[in-house]
Amino acid sequence: MMKREWMDILHHEKVATDTYQMVLNGDIPGSGIRPGQFVHILVDDNFFLRRPISIADVDEQAGTLTILYKVLGKGTKSLTAKQQGDKLDVLGPGGNGFPMEELKTKRALLIGGGIGVPPLHYLGRQLVEQGIEVISVLGFQSKEYIFFEKQFNELGEVYVATNDGSYGHHGFVTDILPGLEGRFDTYFSCGPAVMLKAVSKELTGYDGYLSIEERMGCGVGACFACVVPTPESDAKGYRKICRDGPVFKPEEVVL
Amino acid sequence: MSNLSINLPGLKLKNPVMPASGCFGFGKEFSDFYDLSELGGIIIKAATGEQRYGNPTPRVAETSSGMLNAIGLQNPGVDQIITDELPFLGEFDTPIIANVAGSTVEEYIEVARKISRSEQISAIELNISCPNVKEGGVQFGTEPDLAAEVTRQVKAVSDVPVYVKLSPNVSDIVSMAKAVEQAGADGLSMINTLTGMRLDLNSRKPIIANGTGGLSGPAIKPVAIRMIYHVYQQVNIPIIGMGGIETAEDVMEYLLAGASAVAVGSVNFKNPFACKDIIDALPETMNKYGFSSLEEIIGGAHR
């Protein structure tokens, strides 16, 4: 169940250009968080809406969760000023995340783009703990935006692509996918909408899961701000990203 | 000990604080945070005749001291609301107010007739003021004759009292209020959101896919207070006030202006405990300003 809590900032550092990692301590990490769930953060009282940020790692014993965020606008910019020892107003965990109990995968492919990479880290860790083989394909703008390559290396094979070719493959994550044909049975992807579209098209026929983004109001399922349409065969016609998602099967929603 | 209770047509409120329509869904999500029986009442999301998908996304944007929204009245339709949503709300000891919307007078009538017959509903909030739908809604809320007509027709079929929710997007709010009072409204609910727009500097286009959206939050509170202040002087039916309420002090300000109860909207997104926090703080705040009952405060600015 979701809680609202003032969490302690245990650790806050820059890990790449415009990209920060924060470790938060409190009760929320002990509530059985699933990979793919998010926290809804009120940066400070100057803001009227919270910001949804994915949970990138959890340590239940220590009562901590890790987030990674990229500075995009005012809210994430103000977040960078928070210091170790400060408290942060957090609502979470939000959404459903990846359906860990239902997964039948033996060999998983993680495909992350930019700031969509963080939730795949916690997912990858849990998959590896269950003895599942993990390959990761990570895409970034350029070399200085890369983060968590080391952490993904600990999970299995990693392929990195940069848009400008300053590191790894020159191009997009989708360029790498054909070479991995036959080496996985299920894919898990999070990143910008254009990337998710391209990935789901490229990997038609595979079992897959996409984590999608939308601007949110409440973040708890009450305001209908964050809906995504479903195919015509679905009578309800929509899903709420904050409550039913943010993870969906590609055939469940219309991107 | 201060007395927080107030009786309005169809509504015995244990306190004057209710979540506003569209900002609390059908209550389920917020029942994870606290016992909904603590609320004065609950105003549920708009109901229309058929299921509606609403507008494309993005549907919300943050603003200084508030937000814009253009949900577009997404809801499962009146029949499904009655079968799937109302039974859960019936478990709580608090009156439920149904927000009724439509594109035509016939649709308003159909929805009002159906939902006012359900045992869980104590009153109707007639939404003639949604700025985010292309047809209907808006003109009913901006033309006194149309507003009066839809009010009269809905009153004729409703089994419960009808509070008409006014739009602030008019030049003469008092004539709107008088028109619906004369048409038989049991109360007023004010205000709905103010039409606004925000542009994205990169794309040079509106942030909200619908283009315009409705402004809510503390940014609109002075507008609402002004409108309630003027309407209170000219009508004799009770007013449910709303717009940017975040604290017990805000509630007092609304009551002084002339509201008999209040609704708390978008701040629920910032703080899911907002309604409960306000209710908890109200006795002490009343005490601080020397009041022991709501009756002493209501309309206090006019005495």
Ligand SMILES: Cc1cc2nc3c(=O)[nH]c(=O)nc-3n(C[C@H](O)[C@H](O)[C@H](O)COP(=O)(O)OP(=O)(O)OC[C@H]3O[C@@H](n4cnc5c(N)ncnc54)[C@H](O)[C@@H]3O)c2cc1C
């Ligand atoms: C489920 C989910 C998980 C996310 N996980 C992460 C993450 O792990 N790390 C990360 O850096 N970012 C993540 N995002 C995106 C993040 O929420 C936005 O980058 C952030 O809200 C931008 O806030 P801002 O104040 O800097 O930008 P502004 O543009 O000033 O924000 C204005 C408003 O728009 C909203 N907004 C703007 N861009 C987005 C966006 N892309 N998605 C959702 N809302 C947006 C903001 O929340 C705010 O309400 C996630 C989004 C979702 C929906």
Ligand SMILES: Cc1cc2nc3c(=O)[nH]c(=O)nc-3n(C[C@H](O)[C@H](O)[C@H](O)COP(=O)(O)O)c2cc1C
């Ligand atoms: C996301 C959202 C959805 C809303 N949906 C409705 C609605 O369905 N019917 C309605 O009458 N008002 C609706 N409103 C308006 C609110 O009920 C309220 O009148 C307005 O937001 C002002 O109050 P606030 O400043 O406290 O939010 C909505 C407001 C928001 C922010």
Ligand code: FES
């Ligand atoms: S953000 Fe309110 S329903 Fe998803």
